[in-house]
Amino acid sequence: MSTDTDTEARRQGRIVVVGASLAGLRAAETLRDQGFTGSLTMIGDEPYEPYDRPPLSKQALLGRARPEDTALPRRRDVDAAWRLGVAAEGLDRDARQVRLANGDTVSYDRLLIATGTRARPWIHPEEAALDGVFVLRTRDDSACLHRKLTSGVSRVLVIGAGFTGSEVASACRELGLEVTVAERGPAPLVGALGGVIGAAADRLQRSKGVDLRCGVSVTALEGDYGGRLRRAHLSDGTAIDAEVAVISLGAVRNTEWLAGSGVAAGPRGVACDAGCRVFDVNGIVTDDIYAAGDVARSPHPLFDYQFLSLEHWGNAVEQAEIAAHNMICAGTKRIPHLWVPMFWSSQFGINIKSVGVPPLGDQLVVTQGSLTEERFVAVYGYRGRVIAAATFDGAKWLGFYQEQIAAGAPFPPEYRTVDRRTETLQPVDPDFPDPHLPTHGPTVTLSGHSPSERRVQFVPSRA
């Protein structure tokens, strides 16, 4: 088949997108934009059209935006059949069908898996069911939590000081609530940014009145006779009276529905190649199944071809666009997903941003500003090249560092920059926790080299 005939054929047929959130929506728009004229079906487990999640732990908790007002703007009409409020439950690759929870089946010629993640639930289901115990991932979660926080509670316990947990703690302080944060690791944000930056986040939280307890875990949540949360017990033997607990222990990838389908899907996500094509369990690439967004993991040449899972808003957009493009293109027209990871968080009035893959870093240098001033640029090095940068209120500099990462610029950086302090220019160990131990919300998960790797426990090469 010539390239033109192949492309023409790929613009027709049936495409099914499982997952009706940011990645699914942007993929659908790209498909139509690039001339896909066949039938398009969007399947989503939530009964809502695609909405934006980042505001749910920020504006929405502060009452500055309603969770139900976060529907995503459309770039264009996607002319799709939307099957909302019903989850996909199985995949039959021989029959090319997706099975839905209500028993229906939907046939496809090409499939996009964009089922994302869900909040990791509290380990004890009976305790998780107590009135006052929340997770935060969906519109409904945010609405319930906001209602609770504004109903006159006295103390909130946040379990896990990753980005979501820290944002919740920030919102609580702004609402005038007492908040205790319990983090198993040595500092907030340690999984994503390491202990050196974590120490800056630690000072920031304490300066804003957070009762931060690091190096402890919550061992039990205790309810009263009415089934309402009353107290939490910590591993250091202390107890905290709280009416609200927000479980912020990271995310679980929604891959269970793919069990038995023969695609390389497991707790670390759905493995795909750089063109978003999903691998089967034998490491053989499929050509009719694609993945994008939080659920996907794919190899990246800038980061030693490790498979990366990125729980990033920007990645969902970029990867969805590339997956959609490749779904309707002939082989030679396909493009790789080589996005440089990037994310942001706003908490305690500080804009925290990062580019690259900080957890790969073996050294760190503060190139601008100072860690103690809550305004700085920290650059991470990996084997003598720049691999990542993180800023506190320094967003304008990140574009520069993104180029440095993409170019494999030498580390430590030799350029002169403004606001450069001599006392911080000595590279230090960024102090990431032992990569064998799970951390909350690392946002970038290095998940090894094998496409069909399905172990829960990743064995890192440098530990």
Add this chain to the structure above:
Amino acid sequence: MRLVVDLNRCQGFAQCVFLAPDVFALHGEEALLFSPRFDEEQRDRVEKAAAACPVQAILVDYSDEPTRGVTGGVEPHVD
């Protein structure tokens, strides 16, 4: 009418905050908070804000058309 800001692109120039202060606000020195939904009254201001953004990070959807082709439990799209 809805909007979203690509906060990876946003560098806190805050032009939108000056042009549409009821929709965009700075939280601290640099972090941007926005209202994802706005009404007709704000339309001109939001349009100017989106046009003025130096990094073109604001995506606006002025249509209030309900999504076509929906089956299932979706609630009607209303303001």
